Amino acid sequence: MKKARFYTIPFVFALALLPVTEPAAAHEPLYKNGRQIFLVAPDGRQLDYIPEYGSVVMGTDAEGRPILLDRSGNLVATEMSAREYRSLRENRGGPASLAERGWHRNDRGWNGDRFANRPDRYNNPPRGWNETPSESYGFPPPPDIPAPAAPEPDRAPARAQANAKPDMNVVALQVFLDRNGLSPGVIDGLMGNNVRKALDAYAEKSGRQLDADADSETILQSLSLEGGLPVKNYTITAEDAAGPYVASIPSDYGRKAELPALSYTSVSEMLAEKFHMDEGFLKALNPDADFSRPGTVIKVVNPGGKQKGAVTRIIADKSLKQLFAYDEAGALVAAYPATIGSTDTPSPSGTVTVERVALDPNYTYNPSKNFKQGDNDRVLTINPGPNGPVGNVWIALSKPSYGIHGTPDPAKIGKTSSHGCVRLTNWDAQELAAMVSPGVTVEFVE
Known part of the structure; x- marks a missing residue:
C-alpha cells in the first residue's frame, strides 16, 4: 500500500499573501497552480478558518490527495478542487462526511495509512511546493516592476534587476535580516547585493552562515515566533490619507527651496518607507488597492522594531x-x-x-x-x-x-x-x- 507523506510547511505564510477579501462564512478563496481549492473538514463542510502556522502537518493520502493533519495525526481538512467540492455537494445533496464517502479511520489513520511521528520526514518538500509561494494559494504573481524614470545625471539607475519578479522567500529573508539589525535596504523580494552584504554581516554578528534556500523554513519559524510572519494586513487610517503630501519634488534646488516642506508625494510612498518596502513592490502586493481611501486593508511586510543599544x-x-x-x-x-x-x-x-x-x-x-x-x-x-x-x-x-x-x-x-x-x-x-x-x-x- 502506498504510504502517506507528511511535512511541516510555512502554511500560514503562503496563505497570508492572499488578496484581502470581505469576511465570509468559509475560508478565503485559495488558489493553487491556477485552480481554486477548498479545505474540506472530515464532516464534508468547508473550513471557516485558516489553520495557524505550526498547528498542522501537510501530506498526501493513499490516493495522492493533499491533506492537513494535526500533530496527533487527526485529519483536519482535505484539499479539493472547486469541481470536486461542487460534485460532492451535488451528489450528496449537501456536505457529506468522509465516512459517507467511503473513508474510514482506524489506529493506522484514514484509509489505513500510518501517520507516525517521524520528524525526519518533516523536511521533505511537499508535493506541489516547488513553485514559489506567489504561485500557490492565491497570491497573484506580481507584475513586472517598471524601471525607474531617467536618473539625475550624477546617479546610476536604481535597479539593474528592474524586470525581475519578487520572490516571497527572499522577502522573508529580508525581513529576518532587517529585524536582526542587518539591513537589506528596501524590502523588494529581490536577491541583490544589499541582501548578500546583509547575509555576510549576519555571519559576523551571529557566528553562523545563513543559507537563503536551505534555511527558508527555519527563517519562517523564527519570524513567526519573534515578531510575527513577514507579511501582515494593515488598514489605511484617516491620518495616513490626510498627509500632508506634495504633488511632486522638483530636482532643482532653487525650486525645492520654495516648498514649505519636502513631504511625501503619496500615501503609497509614505507607507513603503514606514514598512521598509520598495514602493513598486508595495503596489505589486496590492494591485487593486486605493491607497487614498481610509479603511482600505492592504498587505505590507512586517519588519519589526528598531535595534537598540549604544554604538561607540x-x-x-x-x-x-x-x-x-x-x-x-x-x-x-x-x-x-x-x-x-x-x-x-x-x-x-x-x-x-x-x-x-x-x-x-x-x-x-x-x-x-x-x-x-x-x-x-x-x-x-x-x-x-x-x-x-x-x-x-x-x-x-x-x-x-x-x-x-x-x-x-x-x-x-x-x-x-x-x-x-x-x-x-x-x-x-x-x-x-x-x-x-x-x-x-x-x-x-x-
Missing part, C-alpha cells in the same frame, strides 16, 4: 558600500547598505567623530563650500521632510559639511554615489541616530 564605533566601508556599527565591547550591533562619496566629491579618509544628531533638519545648500547643483549659485535653505536632500536625519561629523544622513531615494542606496557623505535609507538613519551620541568615532576605510 562606526566603520564606513567605501568598497563594500556598507556601514557597520559596533558597541563598546566590539560586537556588531547593526549594519546598513550605504552610498558613500563619489569620484567628484569623495568622502573623508581616516577617522572623524560624531558631533551632533538632528532629526527633520533644514538643509543648507552653499555652492561655494560644497557642490554646485544646476544653475544655483547662491545659498539656499531647503525645508525639512523625508524627500529633502538629506532625508529626515542628519548625523553631523567633525569634518565640516560631512555627515551620515537619510535619502529621498531609498531604492538607490548602495547602488549610486553621493556628494561625499554617507547616505542611508531614512529608516536606517533613524535607527542609527537613536544609538549614537557625540564623540562616537567614524572610520572611513577603502
Whole structure:
C-alpha cells in the first residue's frame, strides 16, 4: 500500500499573501497552480478558518490527495478542487462526511495509512511546493516592476534587476535580516547585493552562515515566533490619507527651496518607507488597492522594531558600500547598505567623530563650500521632510559639511554615489541616530 507523506510547511505564510477579501462564512478563496481549492473538514463542510502556522502537518493520502493533519495525526481538512467540492455537494445533496464517502479511520489513520511521528520526514518538500509561494494559494504573481524614470545625471539607475519578479522567500529573508539589525535596504523580494552584504554581516554578528534556500523554513519559524510572519494586513487610517503630501519634488534646488516642506508625494510612498518596502513592490502586493481611501486593508511586510543599544564605533566601508556599527565591547550591533562619496566629491579618509544628531533638519545648500547643483549659485535653505536632500536625519561629523544622513531615494542606496557623505535609507538613519551620541568615532576605510 502506498504510504502517506507528511511535512511541516510555512502554511500560514503562503496563505497570508492572499488578496484581502470581505469576511465570509468559509475560508478565503485559495488558489493553487491556477485552480481554486477548498479545505474540506472530515464532516464534508468547508473550513471557516485558516489553520495557524505550526498547528498542522501537510501530506498526501493513499490516493495522492493533499491533506492537513494535526500533530496527533487527526485529519483536519482535505484539499479539493472547486469541481470536486461542487460534485460532492451535488451528489450528496449537501456536505457529506468522509465516512459517507467511503473513508474510514482506524489506529493506522484514514484509509489505513500510518501517520507516525517521524520528524525526519518533516523536511521533505511537499508535493506541489516547488513553485514559489506567489504561485500557490492565491497570491497573484506580481507584475513586472517598471524601471525607474531617467536618473539625475550624477546617479546610476536604481535597479539593474528592474524586470525581475519578487520572490516571497527572499522577502522573508529580508525581513529576518532587517529585524536582526542587518539591513537589506528596501524590502523588494529581490536577491541583490544589499541582501548578500546583509547575509555576510549576519555571519559576523551571529557566528553562523545563513543559507537563503536551505534555511527558508527555519527563517519562517523564527519570524513567526519573534515578531510575527513577514507579511501582515494593515488598514489605511484617516491620518495616513490626510498627509500632508506634495504633488511632486522638483530636482532643482532653487525650486525645492520654495516648498514649505519636502513631504511625501503619496500615501503609497509614505507607507513603503514606514514598512521598509520598495514602493513598486508595495503596489505589486496590492494591485487593486486605493491607497487614498481610509479603511482600505492592504498587505505590507512586517519588519519589526528598531535595534537598540549604544554604538561607540562606526566603520564606513567605501568598497563594500556598507556601514557597520559596533558597541563598546566590539560586537556588531547593526549594519546598513550605504552610498558613500563619489569620484567628484569623495568622502573623508581616516577617522572623524560624531558631533551632533538632528532629526527633520533644514538643509543648507552653499555652492561655494560644497557642490554646485544646476544653475544655483547662491545659498539656499531647503525645508525639512523625508524627500529633502538629506532625508529626515542628519548625523553631523567633525569634518565640516560631512555627515551620515537619510535619502529621498531609498531604492538607490548602495547602488549610486553621493556628494561625499554617507547616505542611508531614512529608516536606517533613524535607527542609527537613536544609538549614537557625540564623540562616537567614524572610520572611513577603502
